Amino acid sequence: MSPLALIWKELWHHRANALLVAGGLALAVALLTVVRLTSVAAERETRRVMRDLGFNLRIIPRDTDMEAFWANGYSDQTLPLDTVPRLAAQHGLFVTFNHLTPTLEHRFPVGGRDALLTGLGLSVIGPGEKKQPLGFVIPKGSVYLGSEVAARLGAKPKSKIELAGRSFTVERVLAESGSDDDIRLYTALEDTQALLGLPGRINEIKAIDCLCLTADQDPLSQLRAVLEKALPEAKVLQLRALSDARAKQRQMAERYAAFAVPGVLLGGALWIGLLTVLNVRERRAEIGLWRALGRSSSQLATLFLGKAALLGLLGAGLGYALGTAVALRFGPDIFKVTAKALEPDFALLGWAALLTPVFAAVSAFLPAMLAVAQDPADSLRAD
Amino acid sequence: MITCEQVNRTFHGPGGEVRGLSEVSFTVARGEFVAVQGASGSGKSTLLLTLGGMLRPSSGRVVVNGHEFYRLSAAERGRVRAEGIGFVFQLFHLVPYLTVLDNVLAGLPGSVDSTARKRAAALVDEFGLSARAAHSPATLSAGERQRTALARAILKQPAVILADEPTGSLDPENAAAVFRHLAAYQQRGGTVMVVTHGQDAAPFASRTFRLAQGQLAELNASPTAR
Numbered sequence: 001m002s003p004l005a006l007i008w009k010e011l012w013h014h015r016a017n018a019l020l021v022a023g024g025l026a027l028a029v030a031l032l033t034v035v036r037l038t039s040v041a042a043e044r045e046t047r048r049v050m051r052d053l054g055f056n057l058r059i060i061p062r063d064t065d066m067e068a069f070w071a072n073g074y075s076d077q078t079l080p081l082d083t084v085p086r087l088a089a090q091h092g093l094f095v096t097f098n099h100l101t102p103t104l105e106h107r108f109p110v111g112g113r114d115a116l117l118t119g120l121g122l123s124v125i126g127p128g129e130k131k132q133p134l135g136f137v138i139p140k141g142s143v144y145l146g147s148e149v150a151a152r153l154g155a156k157p158k159s160k161i162e163l164a165g166r167s168f169t170v171e172r173v174l175a176e177s178g179s180d181d182d183i184r185l186y187t188a189l190e191d192t193q194a195l196l197g198l199p200g201r202i203n204e205i206k207a208i209d210c211l212c213l214t215a216d217q218d219p220l221s222q223l224r225a226v227l228e229k230a231l232p233e234a235k236v237l238q239l240r241a242l243s244d245a246r247a248k249q250r251q252m253a254e255r256y257a258a259f260a261v262p263g264v265l266l267g268g269a270l271w272i273g274l275l276t277v278l279n280v281r282e283r284r285a286e287i288g289l290w291r292a293l294g295r296s297s298s299q300l301a302t303l304f305l306g307k308a309a310l311l312g313l314l315g316a317g318l319g320y321a322l323g324t325a326v327a328l329r330f331g332p333d334i335f336k337v338t339a340k341a342l343e344p345d346f347a348l349l350g351w352a353a354l355l356t357p358v359f360a361a362v363s364a365f366l367p368a369m370l371a372v373a374q375d376p377a378d379s380l381r382a383d
Numbered sequence: 384m385i386t387c388e389q390v391n392r393t394f395h396g397p398g399g400e401v402r403g404l405s406e407v408s409f410t411v412a413r414g415e416f417v418a419v420q421g422a423s424g425s426g427k428s429t430l431l432l433t434l435g436g437m438l439r440p441s442s443g444r445v446v447v448n449g450h451e452f453y454r455l456s457a458a459e460r461g462r463v464r465a466e467g468i469g470f471v472f473q474l475f476h477l478v479p480y481l482t483v484l485d486n487v488l489a490g491l492p493g494s495v496d497s498t499a500r501k502r503a504a505a506l507v508d509e510f511g512l513s514a515r516a517a518h519s520p521a522t523l524s525a526g527e528r529q530r531t532a533l534a535r536a537i538l539k540q541p542a543v544i545l546a547d548e549p550t551g552s553l554d555p556e557n558a559a560a561v562f563r564h565l566a567a568y569q570q571r572g573g574t575v576m577v578v579t580h581g582q583d584a585a586p587f588a589s590r591t592f593r594l595a596q597g598q599l600a601e602l603n604a605s606p607t608a609r
Contacts, residue, residue, distance in 0.1 A: 286476075
C-alpha cells in the first residue's frame with residue numbers, strides 16, 4: 001500500500017486528531033491572512049492619511065535668509081531645476097528621502113492683493129516604486145485656487161482668469177484649509193517660472209522623510225548628513241510634528257506585525273507538535289508493528305511528516321478562505337477610507353499552500369523522529 | 384535456519400540488573416516447529432524479539448536464515464525481517480485503520496500488485512475471513528484478529544515465523560485453529576518458533592524447550608510431530 005493511501009486511511013481513522021491539526025493550521029493561516037490583508041489596508045490607509053498631511057521635509061538653498069524665509073514662507077534664493085535629478089541620482093538616497101518635488105514659490109499680485117504663487121513640478125520617487133504622487137499634478141495652463149483667492153476673483157472651476165496677461169483655466173477651487181493654502185495659486189512649475197521670469201529655477205524641493213525615526217532618535221542629523229554629501233548647496237528643514245506622527249504610525253504598524261506573525265507561528269508550531277506527540281503515543285503499537293514488518297526509518301518518518309504536510313495543505317486552503325472572509329467582512333468597517341481596495345490576495349494563497357505544509361512538517365519533525373527512534377521491543381513485548 | 388550461541392540479554396532498571404536471557408544456545412533446522420514454554424517474565428518475548436532482530440543481545444551471536452543479525456545495520460536488519468521473517472503477536476497488532484484484507488497485504492515488503500491481492504484474498508478465504516475482508520479490526524472477534532495476523536505473517540511466505548503467545552488471548556477452539564494453521568505452514572516447508580506460557584503448542588511441535596529465568600533447556604523431541 002502506498003504511503004499516501006496509508007496516510008489517508010490513518011487520517012480518516014484518527015479524524016479528531018486530524019481535525020484538530022488541520023483546524024489549528026487553518027486558524028493560524030486565517031490569522032496571518034487577516035493580519036496580512038489588514039496590514040496592507042492599514043498601510044494603504046496610513047499612506048493616504050500621510051499624503052493628506054503632505055510633505056514633511058523642505059530642501060532649500062543653503063544661502064537662504066532664514067528670517068525672511070519664515071516671514072515669507074519661501075526662500076529668497078533659487079536652485080537650478082536639475083538639482084532634483086542630481087539629488088535623485090545619489091546612490092541610496094531614497095532610503096532617506098522620497099517624493100522629491102521641485103517647487104517655485106513667490107508672492108504675486110492677484111486681484112489687487114498679494115497671493116502665494118506656487119509652481120509644482122513632477123515628483124521623483126525611488127526607482128521601481130509604484131507610489132502615487134504627493135500633492136497635485138497640475139496641467140500647464142491650469143490653476144488650482146485657494147479659497148480666499150477664488151472668492152476674491154469670483155472664480156469657479158472651468159472659469160478663466162488672467163495672470164500677468166496670460167490666460168489660465170481654473171481647474172479646481174480648494175476647500176478652506178485654515179492655512180496659508182487659502183491664499184495660494186497652484187500652477188505647473190513651468191507656468192510659475194514663466195510668470196516670475198525665473199525659467200529653469202526652483203526655490204524649494206519638498207520631500208518625504210523615509211527614515212521614520214521619532215524625534216528622540218534624532219532623524220534630522222542623519223537627514224542633514226545625507227544631504228550634505230549629496231547636495232552641499234542646500235539644507236534641509238524637517239516639519240517635526242508631521243515626521244514624528246508618521247514615524248510613530250509606521251513603527252506601530254511594524255511592531256504589530258513583528259508581534260503578531262511570530263506569535264501565530266510559534267503557537268501553531270507548538271499546537272502541531274503537541275498533537276503529533278499525542279498521535280505518536282497513540283500509535284506506539286502500530287509503529288512497533290511497522291518495524292517488525294521491516295519498514296525503514298524513512299518510511300516511518302514519511303507517514304508522520306507526510307500526514308503533517310497533507311494537513312498543512314488542507315489547513316492552508318481552509319485558513320486562507322476563512323481569513324479572507326473575515327478580513328472582507330470586517331475590514332471595510334475598520335478601514336473606511338480605502339474599504340474598496342480590500343480584496344483577496346491570491347498570491348497569499350499560493351504562499352500559504354507552499355509554506356504551510358512545510359511549516360507543518362517542520363513542526364511535526366521532532367515527534368516524528370521520536371516515533372522513528374522508538375524501540376519496537378517496548379511496544380511488542382508481551383511478557 | 385536459526386542459530387543462537389551463548390546469547391545474553393541484561394536489562395538495567397531502577398530495581399537493579401535483570402537477566403532476560405542467560406547463555407542461551409540452540410539451533411533450529413529448516414522446516415522445524417519449535418515450541419518454547421515459559422512462565423510470564425521468563426524471557427520468552429525477549430528471546431523472540433532478539434531472534435527477530437529487534438532487540439540486540441548484550442552478548443552472543445544470532446544467525447537467522449543465513450544472516451548474522453546484529454552484524455547488520457538497522458536498515459539491513461529491517462530488510463531481512465521484511466523479506467524473511469513473519470511475526471505473530473499475542474495482542475495481534477493489527478493496523479486499526481486498515482481492513483482485514485489490507486492488514487494481510489501490509490505484511491508484504493514491496494508494492495502490492497494484482498497478483499499479491501489475489502493471493503491475499505485466497506489466504507483470507509483459506510483462514511475463513513472472506514466475509515470479514517472489508518471489515519476493520521475493531522469489528523472482529525479475537526480469533527478472527529489472530530487469524531488475520533497469521534495470514535499477514537504467512538502471505539509473504541517467510542523462511543521463519545516467530546509467534547509470541549499467539550493463542551494467549553484466544554479460547555481453546557480458536558487456539559487450536561491457530562496452531563493448525565502454523566503446523567500446515569511448517570508442513571509446506573516453513574520454520575516455526577512459538578513461545579507460550581502453556582503446553583498447548585507442544586502437540587504440534589517437533590521439539591519443545593523450557594525457558595525459566597532466562598535460561599533455556601530442551602524438554603523433548605517429538606519424532607511424530609517432526
